[in-house]
Amino acid sequence: MIAALHLRTTIPLPDQPGGPDGPRVRLVGTVEGIRLPHHPDHPGLRLTPAQVRAELLARGWISLEAGSGACWAVWADGLLHTADVGRIRALTRQGKRCVVLAPVGGADPADAEHHLRVRCLLAALKAVDAPLRAAEATLSSEALAADAISPPGVAGRRSEPPPDPYRRPKAGEAGTPEHRSLLVLVPVIPSEALATPREPGMSATVLKTSAKPSDAAAGVPGPATAVTPAPPAPTDLADIAWAAAGAAWTGVETAASSADELAKLAAQRAHLASFYGLTGSLIGPAIGAPGRMELASLLDAGNPIPAELTPPTVAAELSRAIPPRSKRGLTVFLTGLSGSGKSTLAGLLVCRLLEYGGRRLTLLDGDVVRTHLSQGLGFSRADRDINVRRIGFVAAQVAGAGGTAVCAPIAPYADVRAQVRGMVRAAGGGFVLVHVSTPLEVCEARDRKGLYAKARAGVLPAFTGVSDPYETPTDADVTVNTAELSAEDAVDRIIDHLRHAGWLTS
Ligand SMILES: Nc1ncnc2c1ncn2[C@@H]1O[C@H](COP(=O)(O)OS(=O)(=O)O)[C@@H](OP(=O)(O)O)[C@H]1O
Numbered sequence: 001m002i003a004a005l006h007l008r009t010t011i012p013l014p015d016q017p018g019g020p021d022g023p024r025v026r027l028v029g030t031v032e033g034i035r036l037p038h039h040p041d042h043p044g045l046r047l048t049p050a051q052v053r054a055e056l057l058a059r060g061w062i063s064l065e066a067g068s069g070a071c072w073a074v075w076a077d078g079l080l081h082t083a084d085v086g087r088i089r090a091l092t093r094q095g096k097r098c099v100v101l102a103p104v105g106g107a108d109p110a111d112a113e114h115h116l117r118v119r120c121l122l123a124a125l126k127a128v129d130a131p132l133r134a135a136e137a138t139l140s141s142e143a144l145a146a147d148a149i150s151p152p153g154v155a156g157r158r159s160e161p162p163p164d165p166y167r168r169p170k171a172g173e174a175g176t177p178e179h180r181s182l183l184v185l186v187p188v189i190p191s192e193a194l195a196t197p198r199e200p201g202m203s204a205t206v207l208k209t210s211a212k213p214s215d216a217a218a219g220v221p222g223p224a225t226a227v228t229p230a231p232p233a234p235t236d237l238a239d240i241a242w243a244a245a246g247a248a249w250t251g252v253e254t255a256a257s258s259a260d261e262l263a264k265l266a267a268q269r270a271h272l273a274s275f276y277g278l279t280g281s282l283i284g285p286a287i288g289a290p291g292r293m294e295l296a297s298l299l300d301a302g303n304p305i306p307a308e309l310t311p312p313t314v315a316a317e318l319s320r321a322i323p324p325r326s327k328r329g330l331t332v333f334l335t336g337l338s339g340s341g342k343s344t345l346a347g348l349l350v351c352r353l354l355e356y357g358g359r360r361l362t363l364l365d366g367d368v369v370r371t372h373l374s375q376g377l378g379f380s381r382a383d384r385d386i387n388v389r390r391i392g393f394v395a396a397q398v399a400g401a402g403g404t405a406v407c408a409p410i411a412p413y414a415d416v417r418a419q420v421r422g423m424v425r426a427a428g429g430g431f432v433l434v435h436v437s438t439p440l441e442v443c444e445a446r447d448r449k450g451l452y453a454k455a456r457a458g459v460l461p462a463f464t465g466v467s468d469p470y471e472t473p474t475d476a477d478v479t480v481n482t483a484e485l486s487a488e489d490a491v492d493r494i495i496d497h498l499r500h501a502g503w504l505t506s
C-alpha cells in the first residue's frame with residue numbers, strides 16, 4: 001500500500017524517550033491511500049474494508065444506521081476446525097453474521113502452505129454454511145461458545161433461543177441466505193518493514209481513509225474518514241500476532257500469549273474489525289480445536305481425521321495436500337567425517353530402497369556434487385556452506401516433488417544442516433539426518449584417498465577432523481558407527497528407522 005500523510009501538526013511525546021534524530025512526536029493529519037498492494041493470489045478474497053462493508057450492506061448483514069449491525073469478526077490465524085465452526089455457528093444462531101478475517105502477512109503467493117490454509121478456510125466455511133443437524137444443537141463447542149459470547153447478565157438466553165437461521169424455509173417463505181459467513185484475507189505488515197512495527201491496524205487505517213467519499217456520504221458504518229494516525233503500537237504486536245498464529249497451529253500456549261499481550265492483541269483486532277464494519281471480534285482457536293501436532297500425526301500415518309476434530313471438507317483438503325509419510329517426498333542426509341562410510345552407505349541405501357520399490361531415488365554424493373553442482377568451490381567455511389546449501393536446495397526440490405534424495409556430504413556445520421532440514425520441510429518433504437559417527441582414528445586408518453596423510457603432513461590445509469572443525473550432530477535421527485557395524489547392518493539400521501517413522505511401509 002502506498003499512502004500519503006498530509007501532516008497538520010506534530011504533538012511532542014515527552015513521556016517517550018527520543019532517538020538519535022531528536023524527541024519522539026505524534027504525527028497528526030490525514031492519510032490518503034494512493035495505491036493498494038497487488039496480490040496475485042486469491043484476488044476475490046482480498047477485499048478492502050470499504051469493499052467488505054459494501055458487501056455486507058449488499059447482503060443485508062449490516063445496515064446504514066451506525067451501530068445497528070450484528071456482524072462479527074472471527075480471526076483465523078491458523079485453520080478453522082470443528083470447534084471453531086461450532087463457535088461461528090453458535091454466533092449465527094444468535095442472529096449474528098460472521099466475517100472470518102485471516103491475517104496473511106508476508107504470504108508468498110508461491111507458498112503452498114499459504115494456499116492450503118486458504119483452501120482449508122474456504123472448506124471450513126462450507127461447513128459453517130451446512131444445514132444444522134439435529135444433534136448439533138447440543139455440541140459442547142456450541143454450548144461453550146454460547147456461554148463465552150453471552151453478555152453478562154443476559155438472563156434466559158439458553159432457555160429462549162433466538163430464531164434459528166438454519167431452519168429450512170417452509171413453502172412460500174423467503175429462502176434462507178446461502179452464506180452465513182464471509183472469508184477475507186487481511187494483510188499483516190511484517191514487523192521488519194516498518195520503523196515502528198504494527199499489527200494490521202495501520203494498514204486498515206490507511207485503507208479506510210482511501211475509501212471513496214461516497215462511502216462516508218452514504219453513512220457506511222466505520223470510523224471517521226479524517227483520522228489522526230493511531231498512536232505508536234507496542235512494538236511487539238506483530239510478533240504476538242504471529243505467536244498467536246503459531247499457537248493456533250500447534251495448540252501450544254506461547255510465551256508471548258500472556259494475558260496482557262493477548263488483551264492488547266484483542267483490543268487491536270477489535271479496533272481493526274471496526275474498520276470492516278464489524279461490531280465484535282473473536283480471536284484465538286476455539287476450545288477443543290486440534291493443534292498442528294495432533295493433525296500432523298494423523299496425516300503422517302494416513303489415518304482419517306475424525307469429524308469431531310475438523311470438518312470433513314477441511315480434512316479432505318489436508319489429506320489431498322499432505323500425503324502420508326510413506327507417500328511423501330523424503331531426504332535422507334548422511335553426515336560424517338571423510339572416510340566414515342557415507343558414500344558406501346548412501347549407495348547401499350539407494351540400492352535397498354530401489355529393491356523395496358515405490359520411491360524415486362536421487363543420489364547426491366559429496367564427491368559427485370563437487371564435480372558438478374559445486375565445481376570450483378573449496379573448503380573454506382563459506383564454500384562448504386554454499387556447497388551444503390546447494391545440496392539442500394536440490395534435495396528440497398526432489399523431496400518437494402515427491403521424490404527421495406539421499407545426500408552424503410561431510411556437512412560439518414550444525415547450523416547449515418539445520419537450514420537444510422528447514423528447506424526440505426518447507427518444501428513439504430520429510431528429513432532424516434543420519435550421523436555416520438565412525439571415529440576419526442578409524443577414518444584416518446582407512447585413509448582410502450591418502451588425504452589424512454596429506455593433512456597431517458600439512459600439505460592439505462583445513463582438513464575436516466584434522467585442521468578444520470566437525471560439529472557432532474545433536475539432532476541426528478539415526479547414528480551409525482561403521483567401526484562397529486558392517487555396511488549392511490548400518491543400512492539395516494537406517495531402513496529400520498525409516499520403517500518405524502512411517503517413511504516406508506512395512
Ligand atoms: N580440506 C578438506 N576437508 C574435507 N574433505 C576434503 C578436503 N579436501 C578435499 N576433500 C575431499 O572432499 C570431500 C568432502 O567434500 P564435501 O562436499 O562432502 O565437504 S563439505 O560438506 O563441503 O564440507 C571428501 O570426500 P569424502 O571422503 O567422501 O568425505 C574429501 O575426499
Ligand SMILES: Nc1ncnc2c1ncn2[C@@H]1O[C@H](COP(=O)(O)OP(=O)(O)O)[C@@H](O)[C@H]1O
Nearest residue numbers: 337338339340341342343344448482485486487
Ligand atoms: N562398515 C563399513 N561401512 C562403510 N564403509 C566401510 C566399512 N568398513 C570399511 N569401510 C570402507 O571405508 C571406506 C569408506 O569410504 P567412503 O564410503 O567413501 O566414506 P566417505 O564417503 O564418508 O568418505 C570405504 O573404502 C569402505 O570400503
